[in-house]
Amino acid sequence: MTPGATAAVAAVAGSDRTEDGVPDPGPTGARPLGGALPGRRAASVDLVETGESSRAEAGRQPGGTGNGVPAGARTIHQILAEARRRLKRMSPAEALQARKVGALLVDIRPAAQRNAEGEIPGALIVERNVLEWRFDPASDARLPVAGSYDLAVVVVCQEGYTSSLAAAALQDLGLYRATDLDGGFAAWRAAGLPTVARG
Numbered sequence: 001m002t003p004g005a006t007a008a009v010a011a012v013a014g015s016d017r018t019e020d021g022v023p024d025p026g027p028t029g030a031r032p033l034g035g036a037l038p039g040r041r042a043a044s045v046d047l048v049e050t051g052e053s054s055r056a057e058a059g060r061q062p063g064g065t066g067n068g069v070p071a072g073a074r075t076i077h078q079i080l081a082e083a084r085r086r087l088k089r090m091s092p093a094e095a096l097q098a099r100k101v102g103a104l105l106v107d108i109r110p111a112a113q114r115n116a117e118g119e120i121p122g123a124l125i126v127e128r129n130v131l132e133w134r135f136d137p138a139s140d141a142r143l144p145v146a147g148s149y150d151l152a153v154v155v156v157c158q159e160g161y162t163s164s165l166a167a168a169a170l171q172d173l174g175l176y177r178a179t180d181l182d183g184g185f186a187a188w189r190a191a192g193l194p195t196v197a198r199g
Contacts, residue, residue, distance in 0.1 A: 083168035
């Protein structure tokens with residue numbers, strides 16, 4: 001998905017603004033995954049979008065392992081573990097305390113998930129597909145709050161998996177204090193901390 005593409009579940013799909021109110025940093029007109037482009041068969045699109053076609057082709061190219069897996073490929077479990085080794089992940093209680101002393105809780109879940117599960121009061125909503133552009137201090141599409149590399153950010157997803165990858169991506173941008181909520185929104189709610197219904 002391109003930097004400016006909005007998720008199919010985003011409430012602002014088709015507009016030039018995302019839910020955080022900042023102009024979209026790139027072209028609009030995203031389509032749901034699996035939808036066929038004009039003149040193309042849906043099956044071909046599905047293969048491209050899931051990456052299966054490119055993975056299979058890479059395994060046949062020089063440098064491939066011969067079993068369909070490209071040389072240097074890592075599993076998502078390996079990538080997640082590497083990301084988490086860089087983070088000082090926070091429990092719900094720690095995240096609550098961090099917010100009291102200035103950290104930003106950033107909810108990256110799509111609108112459909114927040115509609116179904118609820119939200120953390122006061123959390124900043126920045127969906128995953130635009131996160132880096134909103135928090136890179138060098139980005140023209142950054143949020144007003146994101147002008148410093150020492151900003152403390154605690155990323156929140158539903159169960160604490162995507163948030164680890166997202167927090168590591170923020171660290172790659174230089175936000176060295178970025179981390180995530182261990183267990184995500186589900187852990188926050190299970191700890192009895194405040195939540196609100198969306199809407």
